[in-house]
Amino acid sequence: MIEVSELTVRFGGVTSLDGMSVRFEAGTCGLIGPNGAGKTTFFNVLSGFVRPAEGHVRAFDEDLLSMAHFRRARWGLRRTFQTEQAIESLSVYDNVALVHEHSKLGRANRRGEVLDAIEFVGLRDVAYVKVGTLGVGSRRLVEVARAVVGKPRLVLLDEPAAGLPDAETAHLGELIRRIPEHSEALTILVDHDMSLVSSCCPVTAVLDFGKMIASGPTADVLRNEQVVRAYLGAEEFQ
Amino acid sequence: MSTAELQSATPLATPPSAPRRVERADLVRTMVIAVLLVFVLIGLPQMLSVYYIDSMTQVAIYSVVALGLGVLVGRVGLISLGQAAVLAIGAWVAARLLFATSLPYEVVLLASGVITMVLGTLVGLPALRMRGLYLALITLMLAGAITVALASLNFPNGGHGFSGYNGTFVHIPSLRRPGIATTDPAYFRYSVIVAALMFLLVLAHVRTRPGRAWAAIRQSEPAALAAGINTTLYKLWAFALASFITGVAGGVLAGAVRYLYSIDFQTQDSITLLAVVLMGGAYSIWGAIVAGLLLQLLPAILNNAGVSPDWLIILFGIGVLQVLTTAPRGIVDQLPRDISRLGRRLGGLTRRSAASHGEAP
Numbered sequence: 130m131i132e133v134s135e136l137t138v139r140f141g142g143v144t145s146l147d148g149m150s151v152r153f154e155a156g157t158c159g160l161i162g163p164n165g166a167g168k169t170t171f172f173n174v175l176s177g178f179v180r181p182a183e184g185h186v187r188a189f190d191e192d193l194l195s196m197a198h199f200r201r202a203r204w205g206l207r208r209t210f211q212t213e214q215a216i217e218s219l220s221v222y223d224n225v226a227l228v229h230e231h232s233k234l235g236r237a238n239r240r241g242e243v244l245d246a247i248e249f250v251g252l253r254d255v256a257y258v259k260v261g262t263l264g265v266g267s268r269r270l271v272e273v274a275r276a277v278v279g280k281p282r283l284v285l286l287d288e289p290a291a292g293l294p295d296a297e298t299a300h301l302g303e304l305i306r307r308i309p310e311h312s313e314a315l316t317i318l319v320d321h322d323m324s325l326v327s328s329c330c331p332v333t334a335v336l337d338f339g340k341m342i343a344s345g346p347t348a349d350v351l352r353n354e355q356v357v358r359a360y361l362g363a364e365e366f367q
Numbered sequence: 368m369s370t371a372e373l374q375s376a377t378p379l380a381t382p383p384s385a386p387r388r389v390e391r392a393d394l395v396r397t398m399v400i401a402v403l404l405v406f407v408l409i410g411l412p413q414m415l416s417v418y419y420i421d422s423m424t425q426v427a428i429y430s431v432v433a434l435g436l437g438v439l440v441g442r443v444g445l446i447s448l449g450q451a452a453v454l455a456i457g458a459w460v461a462a463r464l465l466f467a468t469s470l471p472y473e474v475v476l477l478a479s480g481v482i483t484m485v486l487g488t489l490v491g492l493p494a495l496r497m498r499g500l501y502l503a504l505i506t507l508m509l510a511g512a513i514t515v516a517l518a519s520l521n522f523p524n525g526g527h528g529f530s531g532y533n534g535t536f537v538h539i540p541s542l543r544r545p546g547i548a549t550t551d552p553a554y555f556r557y558s559v560i561v562a563a564l565m566f567l568l569v570l571a572h573v574r575t576r577p578g579r580a581w582a583a584i585r586q587s588e589p590a591a592l593a594a595g596i597n598t599t600l601y602k603l604w605a606f607a608l609a610s611f612i613t614g615v616a617g618g619v620l621a622g623a624v625r626y627l628y629s630i631d632f633q634t635q636d637s638i639t640l641l642a643v644v645l646m647g648g649a650y651s652i653w654g655a656i657v658a659g660l661l662l663q664l665l666p667a668i669l670n671n672a673g674v675s676p677d678w679l680i681i682l683f684g685i686g687v688l689q690v691l692t693t694a695p696r697g698i699v700d701q702l703p704r705d706i707s708r709l710g711r712r713l714g715g716l717t718r719r720s721a722a723s724h725g726e727a728p
Binding site for chain 1: 576579580582583585586587589590592593594595596597598650
């Protein structure tokens with residue numbers, strides 16, 4: 130469970146997050162909103178790359194914001210990036226092992242647990258191939274493997290399907306749906322692909338100009354008047 | 368076969384063949400390196416004159432210095448223009464210890480490595496806050512400061528006090544060498560063995576946890592942080608490792624030249640060093656050896672032919688330009704690729720001519 134209260138982030142005169150408050154209980158939750166709504170800023174606050182001006186984040190009854198950024202991975206926070214960041218000069222195995230060896234988990238089961246994560250995303254055949262030689266779809270999967278390896282508590286997926294063809298998005302959707310049973314982590318999915326979000330997330334929250342404008346069961350949220358207006362503009366709605 | 372046996376047999380069969388193939392390639396590579404090392408240790412000193420043996424000793428020393436810079440530039444993405452100054456610190460510390468104590472040479476090397484590591488890591492402190500051009504500039508200024516400090520301090524030459532300088536450049540005692548390596552060919556072998564150990568030390572880092580962390584930092588610091596990597600720690604670790612091996616190389620240098628003068632350590636040497644490291648190949652361990660050959664053997668050959676080695680700066684300039692435009696991974700990557708391409712082209716030519724001969728009758 131993660132509880133965000135009154136989170137405010139300012140960059141100079143721009144207020145990216147404006148008193149954002151939300152609760153994500155468990156399973157896979159969606160976070161949507163138009164471009165510039167503050168979704169990635171929210172992820173960057175959770176990762177520790179951005180320091181908020183105000184507000185608190187309690188994750189599993191711990192104060193997330195008081196932790197140093199690199200220690201949050203050790204705590205169990207994982208994330209993927211909008212522009213995929215798999216390490217090109219390392220093999221798929223080393224990419225995933227890299228996360229495992231900086232987590233709380235011991236080295237005794239490292240090999241098994243790393244290969245398990247690689248198996249989970251379906252990259253076992255290329256486990257020892259350098260990431261630099263793989264296509265963008267496989268690289269996205271490497272990032273997902275890095276996010277689920279070991280025992281993550283909170284997984285943040287930032288537009289994991291951006292730039293993927295439909296078939297690969299479908300495969301990715303299937304994986305995201307299986308994350309909670311694989312690792313019991315609370316997963317937050319940010320994406321612009323509404324069919325991906327509604328197929329993966331039972332509940333969804335909506336950000337617009339740094340404010341939460343709706344949250345609840347995904348189907349209800351997507352029908353919400355305010356949400357439709359935020360996405361399509363008032364004119365089209367009428 | 369019982370079920371238990373079957374179950375225990377299956378996991379052995381399931382892992383993909385990839386890691387085993389990698390292991391075999393590693394074995395072949397290790398054997399090639401071993402044969403090469405034996406040739407360098409036994410064959411080479413017998414084939415070369417003392418002049419070239421001495422310059423090959425320098426190649427061994429500067430390969431280690433290039434390797435240290437290669438770790439920073441190629442592995443972590445930190446440009447340091449202070450490595451020649453770090454080498455000077457290593458040489459100074461070793462010379463001071465060699466005059467002041469009768470410690471075994473290996474202990475002196477280790478001590479100069481450790482002391483240089485501490486000082487070199489301080490040079491690396493600005494790296495925590497900056498990258499690229501500004502880091503290069505700051506490390507260059509620090510190197511300049513070290514050069515100036517060493518010039519006024521002077522290298523130890525058997526005097527007393529902290530500096531160990533006796534105030535004169537004439538009738539000074541030479542630095543001692545290890546008892547097992549007093550002659551030039553023996554000292555060459557000694558240098559190669561020390562260099563090989565330093566290469567192994569770096570390899571042990573690059574292939575394991577720090578190597579993976581450095582690769583992550585080089586590509587993307589946010590991704591490294593998100594993976595739980597303490598980027599501050601690992602950057603300092605890289606500077607510590609580079610400084611340690613450069614300090615050890617300084618210690619070997621002290622025994623190689625036997626007389627050290629501050630005039631031999633110039634700030635701009637660090638720039639030339641970066642140029643040859645880029646030319647050799649900063650991303651490969653072999654690139655460091657190519658860099659050492661470029662930096663020390665090439666001038667020796669030119670000198671022998673009566674050409675001033677100063678011309679090399681022009682060659683290195685062209686070399687860096689060529690590497691940056693056509694072969695970012697350096698000579699060590701480009702040469703084998705070009706040779707195999709040439710081979711294929713020649714092979715294609717002979718096959719084509721053979722085919723046309725076959726058709727003619």
